[in-house]
Amino acid sequence: MDDKHRQLDWMVAQAKAGRMTRREFVGRTTALGVSAGLASALFGKAARAEPKKGGILRAGMQGGESTNSLDPALAASEVPFAVNMTWGEMLVDVAPDGSIEHRIAEEISSNADATEWKFKIRQGVEFHDGKTVTAEDVVATLKRHTDEKSQSGALGIVQGIAEMKAEGDMVTLTLAAGNADLPYLMADYHLVIQPGGGFDNPAAGIGAGAYKVAVNEPGVRHVFERHANYWDAANGAHADQVEIIVINDNTARTAALQSGQIHMMNRVDPKIVELLKGAPGITIEHAPGRGHYVFIMHCDKPPFDNNDLRMALKLAINRKEQVEKILGGLGSVGNDFPINAAYPLFDDTIPQREYDAAAAAEYYRKSGHDGSPIILRTAPGAFPGAVDAANLFAASANAAGIPLQVKLEPDDGYWSNVWNVEPFCASYWGGRPVQDQMYSTAYLSTAEWNDTKFRNAKFDELLIAARAELDQDKRKALYSEMAHILRDEGGLILPMFNDWVEARRNEVAGWEPDPNGELMNGRALIKCWLA
Amino acid sequence: MHPILKLVVQRIALGLLLLLAVSAVIFLGVEALPGDTAQAILGQSATPQALENLREKLGLNDPPLTRYFAWLGGVLTGDLGTSLTNGVDIAQAIGQRLGNTLFLAGCAAVIAVPLAILLGLIAARHAGRWPDKLISGITLTTISLPEFVAAYFVIFLFTQLIPIFQPVAMVFPGMSFWAKLHAVALPVIVLVLVVLAHMMRMTRAAILNVMQSAYIETAELKGLSPMTVIWRHAFPNAIAPVVSVVMLNLAYLVVGVVVVEVVFGYNALGQYLVDHVTKRDLPVVQAVGLIFAAVYIFLNMLADIIGILANPRLRHPK
Numbered sequence: 001m002d003d004k005h006r007q008l009d010w011m012v013a014q015a016k017a018g019r020m021t022r023r024e025f026v027g028r029t030t031a032l033g034v035s036a037g038l039a040s041a042l043f044g045k046a047a048r049a050e051p052k053k054g055g056i057l058r059a060g061m062q063g064g065e066s067t068n069s070l071d072p073a074l075a076a077s078e079v080p081f082a083v084n085m086t087w088g089e090m091l092v093d094v095a096p097d098g099s100i101e102h103r104i105a106e107e108i109s110s111n112a113d114a115t116e117w118k119f120k121i122r123q124g125v126e127f128h129d130g131k132t133v134t135a136e137d138v139v140a141t142l143k144r145h146t147d148e149k150s151q152s153g154a155l156g157i158v159q160g161i162a163e164m165k166a167e168g169d170m171v172t173l174t175l176a177a178g179n180a181d182l183p184y185l186m187a188d189y190h191l192v193i194q195p196g197g198g199f200d201n202p203a204a205g206i207g208a209g210a211y212k213v214a215v216n217e218p219g220v221r222h223v224f225e226r227h228a229n230y231w232d233a234a235n236g237a238h239a240d241q242v243e244i245i246v247i248n249d250n251t252a253r254t255a256a257l258q259s260g261q262i263h264m265m266n267r268v269d270p271k272i273v274e275l276l277k278g279a280p281g282i283t284i285e286h287a288p289g290r291g292h293y294v295f296i297m298h299c300d301k302p303p304f305d306n307n308d309l310r311m312a313l314k315l316a317i318n319r320k321e322q323v324e325k326i327l328g329g330l331g332s333v334g335n336d337f338p339i340n341a342a343y344p345l346f347d348d349t350i351p352q353r354e355y356d357a358a359a360a361a362e363y364y365r366k367s368g369h370d371g372s373p374i375i376l377r378t379a380p381g382a383f384p385g386a387v388d389a390a391n392l393f394a395a396s397a398n399a400a401g402i403p404l405q406v407k408l409e410p411d412d413g414y415w416s417n418v419w420n421v422e423p424f425c426a427s428y429w430g431g432r433p434v435q436d437q438m439y440s441t442a443y444l445s446t447a448e449w450n451d452t453k454f455r456n457a458k459f460d461e462l463l464i465a466a467r468a469e470l471d472q473d474k475r476k477a478l479y480s481e482m483a484h485i486l487r488d489e490g491g492l493i494l495p496m497f498n499d500w501v502e503a504r505r506n507e508v509a510g511w512e513p514d515p516n517g518e519l520m521n522g523r524a525l526i527k528c529w530l531a
Numbered sequence: 532m533h534p535i536l537k538l539v540v541q542r543i544a545l546g547l548l549l550l551l552a553v554s555a556v557i558f559l560g561v562e563a564l565p566g567d568t569a570q571a572i573l574g575q576s577a578t579p580q581a582l583e584n585l586r587e588k589l590g591l592n593d594p595p596l597t598r599y600f601a602w603l604g605g606v607l608t609g610d611l612g613t614s615l616t617n618g619v620d621i622a623q624a625i626g627q628r629l630g631n632t633l634f635l636a637g638c639a640a641v642i643a644v645p646l647a648i649l650l651g652l653i654a655a656r657h658a659g660r661w662p663d664k665l666i667s668g669i670t671l672t673t674i675s676l677p678e679f680v681a682a683y684f685v686i687f688l689f690t691q692l693i694p695i696f697q698p699v700a701m702v703f704p705g706m707s708f709w710a711k712l713h714a715v716a717l718p719v720i721v722l723v724l725v726v727l728a729h730m731m732r733m734t735r736a737a738i739l740n741v742m743q744s745a746y747i748e749t750a751e752l753k754g755l756s757p758m759t760v761i762w763r764h765a766f767p768n769a770i771a772p773v774v775s776v777v778m779l780n781l782a783y784l785v786v787g788v789v790v791v792e793v794v795f796g797y798n799a800l801g802q803y804l805v806d807h808v809t810k811r812d813l814p815v816v817q818a819v820g821l822i823f824a825a826v827y828i829f830l831n832m833l834a835d836i837i838g839i840l841a842n843p844r845l846r847h848p849k
Contacts (some may be wrong), residue, residue: 060699065806066624067616151588152580201620218617219806220701220798247699247796255698256796259690262699364641412809416570448578464562 051510055530057239060253060262064246066219071202072192073145073152076265077107079246081189083222085522088192088207091119092183093431096514098344100183104133114178114468119171126229127195128212135166140197145190154190156448177467184433188531209527210237218249221245231407236423238529257503263505266518270328273501286330286499287513290342293498294382298423299493300453303369307489312363316397316492322495326385330501337483338429338438342515345435348478357400364402373405377418381411382426390426414486420451433516435479443486452491459485507531540615546828550821557820558599561813567591568615568811570743573606584619586720589615602814612814621818632799635715636784639722644777647727651734658739670728682794689717700795718795728779733776771838778834786823
């Protein structure tokens, strides 16, 4: 027994020092007879215990360009996202377990039909310029993103807000139609609360987050210093200074991590994960996310306006092979609707679609397609491995007698000339925190980015009904029915959900996998410390 | 007016005209690219409303000619404008990056040019024998290697096997000169490997060409040592072709090293240009394009002038 205690103590110490992943810790402690639940809790406590203050924490990231701006409305790629998460604070965050974490909003309540929402603003939260965060700042921020003249990436998200009011420390939002998920929408990374809403200088980089912007060289590096009056200092802002260094090249980023020039990196190439696991001083972190790689067919253009042909193609892709070869096994198979277990209210009883050449051939024959080549467009930048994935798809479809042909397109201009223009192409989605948002963004008949041109009155009706439904069981049933419709009639071929695959040096402690986004949903530099 | 001075003035005037033509060509080229700035900035997640707002704000709805002349007017009055994508002042952004570009090119040139010429002289001296074959073999191997392969190789060698350098070569204002040198060591090694062969081969070929002349035979018959013959009698007459190749390589070091910049995360002009081409950020592409064109024109002009000065027949025309 003493021996076991000693081992347990040792492992807790390892976990504290960040030298052991959660999976390793749980695996080894349960082997000593500790229950899995307790082991996980122990790890959480150990890994979070006694953060060490000080030092400079550096992240090397892919996805930054010299064209990036500090204006949160314009953030679209990985580095601007991480930069905003480091200096900015939103009303709420989505916690790793999918629940709402209160940030600037201290309390949230709604009326019975979810049309009116009240956010109580936390007292004494301070911006980097010394001003206090008020309800007026919050309303002004939302106004800037809802403005018709706005270029905000969150425009579609906040459009449904009919009226917003600030009274004392209370923000009241009145919606045009009920939405039970409104708090999740407020966690969108564009909606960083700025003094005066950021109207004067949207790219000032002044927020209420853990770190202040010290150096902003887009596409090169972003340096931050600790915000002395950060309101949540007990749970973050451990390092004195944090840096995001833009290293777009995979090999250089990996080498920088190995040589200690950076402490953590995003986007580890799945092909080298196995090699990197053996490297000294490095831990691979991966979290199952909501992001997914897709092949999208326009339901309104021939030959894809024929559901039998769509079904033939859906059955003609070998999902397991795609996960194995494209993701290196770091992901999970998709089922032709954009929701997986990382979402609340996911129905796991929906049968998994498998590769079935015979059934695909049967549907193909039934569709009456004239045998002319079916062109699938792809580009290296459509998603990592998109060209290989398209070729694998073509091979498995050809084996079923479907004349699928891959056409390679240039990366440059892909999102303006191919995606949403050509009837069949490769693409990706980053996922959204809740089902409603994912479906409303891309599958509602009237959605701006309805990239499969999927128009189904019944589906729309269910989506609107589910949005205002506060009874979780009923809501789950509605979402399940929608998933079935999309899976069997939609233009979406979704072979795989990709994990976030990242790496850190072992001296980084406090890491917690987060399905919401990469690098712990952009908060790794705030929540981690150098052990 | 002295004929050389006249020549220089002529060349400069021609260069300016050429720059104007280049600016028109760049403008047409960017216009001809599919997709527009607004779509490129907002990406996949753009709503039509946001796109229209952004186009209006950036003035993309004006006719192309209006935009071109507005830009040209700005440049002539010394105003390069602001970047369409993030509103940063272009002159300021370019200033620092141009400094970095020149620093890297300068470091590489200071090593590569003397080394290439020296190796070329040695190779010519021992033409056809083993030192010549060894030098040619090694430099031809390094030039045949794609830059990124050479880059990955030196990263592996000098950050993993013998960890004495950093894989990421960014330099910042405030770093000491030695810290900067240490940071750019790896890209400099790669660039030296890439440009060495071209200059070395040209030096060797030009000298061997001159070595056939009668006056070299005379020099040899006078009993001069082979190296003295090469250095005093052959090399001065081989300068013109060597200089023009050196200038071409210097121009390459300034404008053509974007692959090396990307691999080492070096914050210089090439990467900056590529980012903005992707986003169709016309003012930035124009400004950087002009700088690159100016560098090419200037270095070629310099090569011509040095070639003329080195040749007495051209220096003193009848």
